[in-house]
Amino acid sequence: MTVEQVHLLRVDLLNLNPITHASGKLWEVGSIEAFQDVFVDCLKVLHRDLSANNLRFRCTDNGGKAQGILTDWDMASEVEDSDQILLSTATHRTGTIPFMAVDLLVVNPRPPPHLFRHDLESFFYILVWAAFYYDFDKKECRSTEPSTQPPLERWNNADLEVCANAKFRIISEPVVKDQLFALVPPEGQSLLPWMNSVWELFWDANHSRMMNQRRPQADWDVKTSGGFLTFQRFMEALGRKPRL
Template identity: 35%
Template structure:
């Protein structure tokens, strides 16, 4: 019977949070009424997610279509409400490793709604939930909506139905077990197949109403997330190669780099080395200025500095290539 005894080692603490609200009933995301309303709600929820994390030091950890709610006002406008905070957790700022933010110790169990969970959480690579995981979930909601939501879309003053597409095989697989969801998402996010799906969405007459969302939001975010994951993978492989080279030379592991492929205390794995942040996410959809209205622009000084450094490095490589071609 001792094995059934609750201890700190076998029982993870949970915080019960309750809130009584006297307000009209909120609608589900798929009841937003129009694509423009959907975009407004999605962006409002992202805004609130940003503020709660940066100001309140709380991470939601379960972004899904069920938790992005619609509050409809008497004048017909809508506001997005980010709900369902029962798996949210405070950020442990005292446990930071360099610039890597960790969630309070004891909450390492996988959280989220499987169809919308980030790849690294589904795979099990990440045992700590980071903001980039929630940003990835916001991206999956966009793809899910294109295939499933029916809205009235105004065209030339006439409202017409934006027909939801049938379950495309890669998206339908999101309803399966975690391994199946992971495989389907990898194909969609990291391979050429994903690009083909997005191209098909723009060409399909049934998704005409969603074409602008695909072109201006989904495709740029796809590139942002894909490149961030690829870059982080390159970083890990490079770190592993450095460690192996040091060992072959009989050198001890660099204390700053560490053994077994670790990336060093200065590396921010929480953002894939600075590649997937709120700034990068909003920049991908052309809303950097909007993000700066959410907070003091100076808070994005580091993001902008990284972008300038990347541009200089790309220019340097381009000049080197041109020089070698002329030799």
């Protein structure tokens, strides 16, 4: 099935258009450390259409420090500390192809509800994307053609099954993950500790799901993949606490 058939958005991989004049593009934040602050700020919302284009930043009045903001709120819901959220009432897939969770890309006449763990998966893909394509010190999105990194090119394929398979292999096969991460350019390598730590969450979640499929447990939590994919666990993987 193609993106046109299900009315999903593909993107120009490296020429993401600006949304507002009041906020900066993610790669313009100025440093890896500032990017990490912005990334953490954006985590606690079930957005349902995350992409590298709607994670933005603005400079606060408090010393001009970068603060993360999200744009395009049409499908958003706030996430409580308990990870409880309002489910989407949409009967169609929501998201932007390169950053959508695997579950949401699987061809199904009735798409599954968009859960917070799906957004956490999108954040992981945005993190990987940033490591490959953003030079924060130079405040630029590198012009390298996506075809030089075939796994990321497949994330934006018009065939949803191709996209889903490419992403699933990365989050479920250590060898594939290692091969991809070995290609991260020098400018993005400071993000590798975060990338590996977050990847382990998805590895554990997939293992938990497979074990539950073999030996179903009545109390296994579908919303959090057995308790592994929650806001709290994601923040622990990053080694950070939400900024007030």
